[in-house]
Amino acid sequence: MPSTRILVTGGTGFLGSEIVSALVTAKVFSITALDLNPPSLNTPSYPSVSYVRCDILNPSALSSLFKAARPEIIVHTAAVNLLGAKRYGTEKRGKEEGAVMRVNVDGTRNVLEAARACGAKGVVYTSSVTVLVDELEGDFRNADEGWGIGRAGTVYGESKTIAEQLVLASNEGGYKTCALRAAPIFGPRDPITIPTIHSCIAHGETPFILGTGTNLQDYVYVANVADAHVLAIHNLLGPGTAAGEAFFITNGEPVTVRDLCLAVWKEFDHFPRFELRIPERMAWWVGWGVEWVSWATGRKATFCRGIVWDATKARYVSIEKARRVLGYEPRVRLPEALAISCQYFKRQFSEQAKR
Template sequence: MERIPILVTGGCGFLGTAVVSALLDIQRYAITVIDINPPSLGSTTFPNDVRYVRCDVLDPATLLKTFSESRPAIVIHTVGVYPLGMKRYSMEGKEMVFEVNVEGTKNVIDASRMCGAKGIVYTSSVTVVFDELNKDFRNVDETWPTGRAGTSYGLSKAIAEDIVLSANAHDFVTCALRSAPIFGPNDTAIIPTLHSCIAAGQTPFILGTGTNFQDFVYVVNVADAHVLAVGNLLNSQTAAGETMFITNGTPVTTRDLCLAVWKEFGHVPRFQITIPEALASWMGFGAEWVSWLTSTEGLLSRGIVSDGCRDRYASILKARRVLGYAPRVSLEEGLKISCQHYQKQLNGRSKR
């Protein structure tokens, strides 16, 4: 059977790697990956039956050349800039974020159309709704408005999502998958950040009530959703022009998530101290000043406090109905796998 050509942008990244692996499991796709840092020849880290090409989404000419050579039926666009630390909660450094997340997406759409692709699956984010930082979002669905985010990431993803959906047509179908914060092996944000709280002595402190619920999603589940979306756009096309939230479907309190992660590293706080949100916010403000004065970023800021004290979870009923999406790996199992992987990384560093 002739394999269907699929192109994945950012296919060497955290999510992109998982998407490529999930596509390979189907055994009906010929995969091309573009990335600014593709693996070197002979690399044993990446699968050898995938074509890797060095390409920047901000380079339209090279992008078009690569797309024209691979002639994908569907493009999966995972490339994006996600600011970490205090920049996550502001517009600081927005130029690069908007350039990659918005202009890069426009370039991918143009190249996809010009090479004759049938459509695009776009990796969006729950932040297109959730990044109104001082608001609670409970059981959100796809009818909720976007474009109100107060962060460079949330706003850039909302603009890019609109561009992708506006490109949907009878001969070029598009959809957007709004992923919750992703964790898993090689995660550089969630697991490492929560683990760092142990050494910093911050685990006893509860910001706000600690009873607010938030969504997370294991990386394999997000990859599965992308593969389902590809199949949909190639066949029934019921996902065309649609957005869908992709989460693990099990909202968890911030405190319970932290405790579950710390437990995997053999740590249980010996006591607990609840810090009211207003006081925590002032502490975050002070921490920001210390960071500015010392040019070293700490683990606390007003953005982190606000984000950590809010309810942020969405319904995945639409993804279940349209794509047949069902989280394959539970939150508990995913956390265990992720923490064990991170522990091996830490052990490897200590032996150097």
Template sequence: MEQIRVLITGGCGFLGTAVVSALLETKRFEVTVIDINPPSLGSTTFANDVRYVRANVLDAEALQKVFSEARPAVVIHTVGVYPLGMRRYSMKGKEPVFRVNVEGTRNVLQAAKECGAKGFVYTSSITVVLDELDKDFRSVDEEWPTGRAHTSYGLSKAIAEELVLSANTHDFATCALRSAPIFGPNDAACIPTIHSCIAAGQTPFILGTGTNLQDFVYVDNVADAHVLAVANLINSQTAAGEAMFITNGEPVTARDLCIAVWKEFGHVPKFQMRIPETLAWWMGYAAEWTSWLSGTEGVLLSRGMVSDGCRERYVSISKARQILGYKPRVSLEEGLKISCQHYQKKISQRSKR
């Protein structure tokens, strides 16, 4: 059976690598990866099965050349800038975020259309809805409006998503997968951040009520959703023009998630102390001022983080189940164990150097 050509932007990243692995596992796809920092020859597990090309999504001319050579039937666009620290919860420093997330997406879309691609899968984010930080979101679906995010990330992803979905035509089918916060092996944000609370002595403290539910998703489940979306756009095209939430389908309190992670590292808080949301907000405000005065931005506490952490943040994945046949195959519990074991090995390797 002839293999289907797929091109992935950001295929060397955390999610991109998992998507490449999931595509190769089916043995149905010929994969080209473009990345701003592709691996050196022979240094990746997929060296013999994947073509790697160095390219920047902001370089439209270079993209068009790569796309015309690869001639993909479907493009998966995973590249995006995710601000860290206080910038995650604000519009501060939005220019580079919008440049990559919006203009980069526009360039990739144009290159995909010009090379004759038939499908386009965009890695969107749950934040296109949920980054309206002062509101609760309980089991919301895709009918909820976007464009109201208070953050550069959420708003830029919403604008880019709209570009992708509005480009949908009979000959060029597009869809968007709105992922929840992703964790897994090689995760640089979720597991390391939660683990760092142990050394910082922060594990006893609970922000707000600690009962508000939030969504997360294991990286392999998101990768599976991308493969399902590619297959759909090639065949039935029932996903064409659609946005779909992708989560583990297991809303959990942030506290329970943290405790599950800490237990994997042999840590159990000796006591618990609740910090009312109002007090936490003022503590975040003070931390921001301290950060500003010291010229650093690496604070763990900010007003945005408090607002986000104290809200309900979970969605329905019924649409993805119905249209894509999506079913999370790695449970939250199993995914956390795998992720923590992998991170523990990394810590041990560092300590031996």
């Protein structure tokens, strides 16, 4: 039986490479991994996978590549985000902010058009929980896909919202699309979550707790997100009950930011010597002051009100729809996932120290 042809955009990135690995393991797919960059030394690569370099902002090159690869399903993970305090900016005229909108929105539009033109059967889009929870001042407790979106207060959240709407609006006839709204993703080779939490050790920030420290938030292990994408592919090729739908994808284990941080620090044999709680309102005013100084001096801030909101608000959702429609069940539970991830980084840090 011929293998089903799958093309993964962002296929050498953190999530994209994990999806490629899951597809290879399934042994029923012929895989093309599209990215701006080739696989890095720390990224697994496979002889059976066709690795191609292309910019999703180049419509003609993208169209030619899709017609040559003839994918039946496209998994679209390629996207960019801003890190640190930059993440909370809403100004879209700046160079970096503009790049987020171009890649995440225009790039998605190009992928959708190239997919339809090459005769693909559908697209699985990697969306984000930020389409909902980046309404930063709000609390989201056990939210589901029925909660309205479109009020994201960050450029990234807005860009993912627009892109998701483009994807779902293109679902019609035999061309099927769906969107997977992933929570913050962590795992080996994680570029953000584990490194950010670990960096608090060197910065002497581990004793400090913003707000009450009791607000629950969602995270998800990268292999679980990859599993969800494979399930979505099977669904679109099969019963199609996921077509036109969005799904939250998390580990299904809401945890406080403090407990998550403590679990990570413990893996690195670090235990805060004391704890100091900073009231949310006080932290908010400090963030406002830092933003004002940043604006007055032209220097980029490392702290802002957005960080305070992200740290102190409830941010967890229901995965019941993904369970029911996709058959999704988080395979790697949170304690095991954190241990695997931290062990990877311990090896990386040890190797770097020897150089």
